[in-house]
Amino acid sequence: MLLIAGKMTFDPAHTDALREAAATAMAATLQEDGCQEYNLAISCGDEGTLRIFEIWDSADHLAAHLETPHMAEYRAAMANFGISGRELTRYEVSDSQPL
Numbered sequence: 353m354l355l356i357a358g359k360m361t362f363d364p365a366h367t368d369a370l371r372e373a374a375a376t377a378m379a380a381t382l383q384e385d386g387c388q389e390y391n392l393a394i395s396c397g398d399e400g401t402l403r404i405f406e407i408w409d410s411a412d413h414l415a416a417h418l419e420t421p422h423m424a425e426y427r428a429a430m431a432n433f434g435i436s437g438r439e440l441t442r443y444e445v446s447d448s449q450p451l
Contacts (some may be wrong), residue, residue, distance in 0.1 A: 353388075354414055355443040356406040363434025364400040373429040374402065380422035386413025404440060 362370055374392040381390040386409035395401040408414040
């Protein structure tokens with residue numbers, strides 16, 4: 353299992369448009385094979401920050417996701433939002449259990 357977690361910083365003037373693009377990408381991604389969770393959330397406490405959290409069954413599922421048409425559309429839209437930073441980390445998880 354893979355976890356992807358991180359953030360992107362963007363020009364807060366584009367919050368509404370980014371929220372719309374993120375919602376479209378999330379809806380499509382959640383239908384993909386191997387996607388357990390896909391959350392894009394604009395931070396409540398840090399204006400201009402998009403929080404990212406994903407859970408994938410495998411690296412192959414993640415790789416397929418990155419090649420989908422809806423991700424190409426999402427990347428094209430993101431080019432318009434004044435992205436100024438991107439910090440994402442990939443974690444490989446061998447076990448999990450409820451806390």
